[in-house]
Amino acid sequence: MTETGVGPRGRLLGLDRRRAMGYLFGVLTAACWASSPVFLRKGLELFPSPLWAVTLGLGAATVPYLAWVVVLRPPPRSRIRRKKGADAASQSALWFLILAGVASAAGAVARTFAIDLAPIAVAVPLLQTTGLWTIILAPPLLGRHVERVTAKLVLGTVLMVAGAALVIVGQNA
Amino acid sequence: MAGVLWALSAAIIWSLGNIAGSKGLPVLGVARGTLIQLLVSAVLVATITLPIEGPSMLASAPALAIFYFAASGLFHFFGGWGFMNASMRLVGPSRMGAITGVTPLFAVFLAVVTLGETLNLAVGLGIVLIVAGTYFVAVS
Numbered sequence: 001m002t003e004t005g006v007g008p009r010g011r012l013l014g015l016d017r018r019r020a021m022g023y024l025f026g027v028l029t030a031a032c033w034a035s036s037p038v039f040l041r042k043g044l045e046l047f048p049s050p051l052w053a054v055t056l057g058l059g060a061a062t063v064p065y066l067a068w069v070v071v072l073r074p075p076p077r078s079r080i081r082r083k084k085g086a087d088a089a090s091q092s093a094l095w096f097l098i099l100a101g102v103a104s105a106a107g108a109v110a111r112t113f114a115i116d117l118a119p120i121a122v123a124v125p126l127l128q129t130t131g132l133w134t135i136i137l138a139p140p141l142l143g144r145h146v147e148r149v150t151a152k153l154v155l156g157t158v159l160m161v162a163g164a165a166l167v168i169v170g171q172n173a
Numbered sequence: 174m175a176g177v178l179w180a181l182s183a184a185i186i187w188s189l190g191n192i193a194g195s196k197g198l199p200v201l202g203v204a205r206g207t208l209i210q211l212l213v214s215a216v217l218v219a220t221i222t223l224p225i226e227g228p229s230m231l232a233s234a235p236a237l238a239i240f241y242f243a244a245s246g247l248f249h250f251f252g253g254w255g256f257m258n259a260s261m262r263l264v265g266p267s268r269m270g271a272i273t274g275v276t277p278l279f280a281v282f283l284a285v286v287t288l289g290e291t292l293n294l295a296v297g298l299g300i301v302l303i304v305a306g307t308y309f310v311a312v313s
Contacts, residue, residue, distance in 0.1 A: 015311065018263050018264075019264055021263055022259075022260045022262075022264030022268065022269070023260070023264065023268070023272050023310075025263065025269075026256070026260040026264070026268070026269050026272030026273050026275075027272065028252070028256040029253050029256040029260060029269075030272070030273045030275045030276040030278070030279055031279050032248045032249060032252035032253035032256060033248075033249060033253045033273070033276045034277070034278075034280040034282075035279070035283065036245045036246075036248040036253065037245070037280075038283060039241045039242070039245035039248065040241070040242070040249075043237075043238045043240075043241030043245060046234075046235050046237055046238035046241070047235060047239075047242075049226055049230060049234075051218070051221065051222040051225060052222060052230065052231055052234065052242070053245065054218050054222070054246075055218050055219050056239060056242040056243060056246060057243065057246020057247075057249060057250055058215040058218055058250055059215055059243075059246070060244075060247055060251070061211055061246045061247055061250030061251035061254070062208070062211040062215050062250075064247075064251060065204065065207055065208040065255075066208060069205055069208050074202060074205075090200055090201065092196075093196065093197035093198075093199075093200035093206075094197065094201065094209065096197035097193070097194060097197035097198070097201065097206050097209040097210055098209060098213050099193040100190045100191070100193040100194035100197065100206075100210050100213075101210040101211070101214045101217070102190075102213060102217060103190025103193060104187070104190050104210055104213075104214045104254075105213065105214040105217040105218050106186050106217075107183045107184075107187040107190060108183075108214070108218065109218070109221060110179045110182045110186060111179075111180070111183040113176070114177075114179035114180035114182075114183055115176075116176070117175050117176030118175075118176020118177055118179070118180060122176065123176055123177075123179075123180045124180075126180035126181055126184060127184055128184075128276075129181070129184045130184045130187045130188050130191075130270055131188075131267075131271045131274055133184055133188035134188040134191055134266050134270040135267045135270070135271070137185075137188055137189065137192060138188075138192050138265070138266050138267045141192050142195065142265075142266075146265070147265050147267055149267055150313045152309045152312060152313035153267060153268065153271060153310055153313035155309050156271055156305075156306040156307065156308070156309030156311075156313060157267075157274065157306065158306070159302045159303070159306030159309065160271060160274030160275070160303050160310070161274060161306075162299075162302050162306075163277070163298075163299040163300065163301070163302030163303035163305075163306060164276070164299065164303065166295050166296070166298050166299030166302065167277040167278075167280070167295070167299035167300065167303070168277060168299075169295055169299075170292075170294070170295030170297075170299060171280075171281070171284065171290070171296060173293060173295060
């Protein structure tokens with residue numbers, strides 16, 4: 001093991017390097033999602049429009065991504081072609097990502113209604129069950145050979161959802 | 174009851190979105206994939222917001238509020254969705270969804286550091302469960 005925690009044979013902190021990086025990115029996602037409401041709350045105190053808040057937030061995030069893709073041109077996995085001989089895999093991937101975008105937007109709107117109609121201590125723990133639903137839905141939709149759900153993964157997810165519910169209830173007590 | 178149904182709907186819709194995203198990301202990559210998701214979401218949400226709230230309402234918004242909304246969006250959508258997709262490409266949607274369950278840990282940390290909140294028994298027990306859950310997800 002080196003000073004950076006990267007060991008020989010592509011291992012990181014005792015885990016397969018690819019998996020460790022995946023978990024690290026997941027933890028960074030969580031850190032970003034926990035930081036965002038701090039600013040959102042301050043903004044809503046000055047201008048109480050959750051819909052404009054989400055719209056402006058999405059706009060602010062889209063512009064730098066657009067600049068990144070247009071200016072820096074990160075190496076593409078595949079090109080998106082619309083003309084004759086279109087790459088079927090790219091077209092299919094594009095539609096899946098459009099679907100993901102539609103679901104993200106629909107989920108954000110549903111969350112707004114949930115938080116508006118139910119107490120935070122009820123709504124937020126239910127919103128945290130996304131991971132559980134993914135474990136239930138991913139194997140049949142992606143194929144059990146692609147998305148391997150183990151007993152430890154199910155146990156870990158259940159513990160984390162229960163823990164999140166306790167933290168949220170405790171903070172709102 | 175309606176609030177509960179909306180919350181459950183959001184959780185299920187997001188999980189379906191993650192699964193759909195995981196099918197597209199290996200082909201188009203994280204940067205393009207996240208951009209497509211952001212563009213679609215931004216257009217859809219703007220289409221809902223404009224008729225309900227109206228552009229004149231935005232004109233009356235204080236500049237500081239717009240700054241805070243932009244900062245919130247940079248954290249949640251730019252950083253959050255980018256890292257989420259990077260994670261999903263490497264470990265799949267199930268493990269990504271599970272590991273992001275540590276979000277309340279960071280929320281508690283921020284509340285203690287910035288707002289001076291104290292921990293109670295429920296929060297402490299919740300933290301123990303989240304840490305234990307993270308271990309099981311990591312070794313799964």
